[in-house]
Amino acid sequence: MAEEAARKHKVMGICAGMHNGNGEIALKAALARLQEKGAEVELVNLFDYNILPCTGCEGCTMQMGAIAQDPTKEYKGCVLKEKDDVDRLVAEMHTCNGVLIAVPSYDLQPSSLYTRFAQRFLAYELSFLLSIGVVKENPHTVAGLIAVGGSKHDWQTLTLESLQATMFTMSLTVVDRFMIQRSARPGSVLTYPEQMERVVKMADNVWQAMETPVEERTWLGDKDDGVCPNCHSSLVYPGDPHWDGVEFPWECAVCGAGGDLVTDENGKPRLKIAANGLIRDRNDDKARAEHLNEIIKTRIEFMQKRDSIQDEYKRYCEMEFPTV
Ligand SMILES: Cc1cc2nc3c(=O)[nH]c(=O)nc-3n(C[C@H](O)[C@H](O)[C@H](O)COP(=O)(O)O)c2cc1C
Numbered sequence: 001m002a003e004e005a006a007r008k009h010k011v012m013g014i015c016a017g018m019h020n021g022n023g024e025i026a027l028k029a030a031l032a033r034l035q036e037k038g039a040e041v042e043l044v045n046l047f048d049y050n051i052l053p054c055t056g057c058e059g060c061t062m063q064m065g066a067i068a069q070d071p072t073k074e075y076k077g078c079v080l081k082e083k084d085d086v087d088r089l090v091a092e093m094h095t096c097n098g099v100l101i102a103v104p105s106y107d108l109q110p111s112s113l114y115t116r117f118a119q120r121f122l123a124y125e126l127s128f129l130l131s132i133g134v135v136k137e138n139p140h141t142v143a144g145l146i147a148v149g150g151s152k153h154d155w156q157t158l159t160l161e162s163l164q165a166t167m168f169t170m171s172l173t174v175v176d177r178f179m180i181q182r183s184a185r186p187g188s189v190l191t192y193p194e195q196m197e198r199v200v201k202m203a204d205n206v207w208q209a210m211e212t213p214v215e216e217r218t219w220l221g222d223k224d225d226g227v228c229p230n231c232h233s234s235l236v237y238p239g240d241p242h243w244d245g246v247e248f249p250w251e252c253a254v255c256g257a258g259g260d261l262v263t264d265e266n267g268k269p270r271l272k273i274a275a276n277g278l279i280r281d282r283n284d285d286k287a288r289a290e291h292l293n294e295i296i297k298t299r300i301e302f303m304q305k306r307d308s309i310q311d312e313y314k315r316y317c318e319m320e321f322p323t324v
Pocket residue numbers: 016017018019020021022023024103104105106107108109148149150151152155156183184185186187
């Protein structure tokens with residue numbers, strides 16, 4: 001039975017914190033639990049790999065567009081593919097059906113080591129890799145997210161939400177999230193047994209999600225977590241008109257759900273999602289396709305105006321200032 005499960009479930013722990021730090025300890029506790037249940041597990045600390053920052057060239061999406069027009073063209077992937085370790089990390093991740101990610105809060109948000117890694121995933125858009133056969137089978141990977149900080153929520157306000165914002169491009173479905181608090185020095189988290197227990201509960205939740213048929217999977221984290229009932233983020237903002245005029249009074253900064261900000265029966269603020277409030281839900285393929293439309297239209301509009309700015313563009317390119 002355990003052997004059968006081991007074949008079925010493979011979980012990667014991804015740590016952006018220090019070796020022997022709090023994030024690594026939390027991940028080890030969670031992975032040990034998953035191993036006990038029969039999963040194959042592995043632990044990657046991003047400090048051990050060469051991870052170059054995305055160059056911003058968008059060569060990947062240009063190639064994807066070209067292949068959509070002409071499927072005989074070959075996808076060469078990211079321009080950095082041969083230059084660092086990201087390609088092999090992503091390839092391995094695409095063989096896992098569970099991922100646990102632990103990231104330290106630096107200046108209220110995920111550390112740059114993590115965002116550097118996450119922002120390389122544009123070149124590895126899963127539905128595209130599946131369509132061209134680079135990835136053979138959709139792993140339908142579920143994720144548990146752990147933020148780690150020395151403070152409480154007030155000094156970690158953007159970490160989980162920014163982590164969640166990287167999930168769409170990484171094609172990971174978040175089933176649980178947790179913020180480790182008041183753990184400022186390596187090992188501090190062990191002085192909070194309740195926080196360690198919560199991390200182990202996350203392992204159970206990830207296991208449960210992997211055991212559940214893809215279409216029946218749901219949120220397994222804390223029921224009242226966050227303000228947005230769609231993705232459980234705590235970040236909502238007063239909405240502005242989108243590129244095509246769509247507008248909501250309030251929007252979730254993470255998933256894009258729209259509606260009104262209300263106070264629920266327990267006096268807690270909640271985003272009450274409008275009847276059409278999920279048309280921009282970034283979890284939804286259709287909504288993301290609409291965003292692709294926006295990108296294409298913005299590009300076409302620019303191309304139409306490009307000649308009119310050529311001289312000015314050249315003038316800026318040639319402008320030089322002293323540097324360090
Ligand atoms: C550059 C830097 C910035 C930090 N900023 C925050 C912060 O804004 N909020 C917070 O709660 N902790 C902050 N911390 C503390 C770390 O999040 C904390 O030490 C955490 O345990 C590190 O995780 P690790 O042990 O897995 O490496 C900061 C630490 C560093 C080095």
